[in-house]
Amino acid sequence: MRVLIINPNSDQETADVLSKTAQSFLEDRGEFDVVSMRTAPKLVVTYEDQAASAMELIATVRAGRERYDAFILACHADPNLDLVREVAGGKPVFGIAEASMRMAAMLHGGYAVITPSEKIIPKKFALARKYHCEEELRTVVVSGGNEKEHLLDAGRKALQVPGVNAIVLGCANYSGLDSALEQELSVPVFDGLIWALILADGAVHNKEYQRKTLG
Structure with a gap:
């Protein structure tokens, strides 16, 4: 599998975090590249932020359709996800x-999301509605920073809410801290990049399997 991981912001530190996680998880099971959107802000918070790099995003995906087997949009706002799917050429x-x-x-029913800003909380619930998992979303908790101790504090706060059986890391900069x-x-912690890679790998291998069975 060859996958393009798109960092929808312009922050090189975020790109480095994504690259480190992907390398650690994939090892020699697949190839990947990470690309950042130069026309985007350093942090994607508002819908205006999402729109800022839309044209660059379209051009990036169209240019990669022949080279890559799958694409991952690596921001926990999923900015322009439907747009990327539209121009990905079926990938x-x-x-x-x-x-x-x-x-x-x-997998676990009730879950909580840890996010970096109070401004993002309504968007997490909006995404949960879109993805038909709003009923299971018990709470969204703001973390005081990107470090492990900040996320532990937020996680402990989330686990005080009844029905929280899992934690979702709601920012790309949290990637790599799930384990x-x-x-x-002592509850499952979900790193979005890891699970996107798992799903991408499954989708690509399914296509290969179908081609083989058709002869």
């Missing part, structure tokens, strides 16, 4: 919010 496209929230709800947090919190 599978996964957003890290949809991947993590749907899988958390499907450490899960060990401390």
Whole structure:
């Protein structure tokens, strides 16, 4: 599998986090590239932020349709996800919010999302409605930062809400901390990039299987 991981913001630190997680998870099972949107702000918070890089995003995906087997939109707002799917030429496209929230709800029922800003809370509930997992979303908790201790504090607060059986990391900058947090919190912790890679790998292998069975 060859996958393009799209960082919809312009922050190189975010791109580095994504690259580190993808390399650690995939090892030699697939190839990936990470690309950032130069016309986007450093942090995508508002719908205006999402719109800022739409044309660059379209051009990036169209240019990669022959090279890549799948695309991952690596921002937990899933900005312009439907747009990317429209221009991806039939290649599978996964957003890290949809991947993590749907899988958390499907596998564990009630879940909580940790997010970096109060401004984003309504958007998490809007995404949950869109992805048909709003009923399972018990709470959205704001983290004081991107470090492990900040996320642990937010996770402990989330677990005080009845019915929370899993934690979703609601920001790309939290990627790579799922295992450490899960060990401390004793509940499943979902890293959206990891689950998007799992789903992308499954989709690509399914296409290969179908081609083989057709001879």
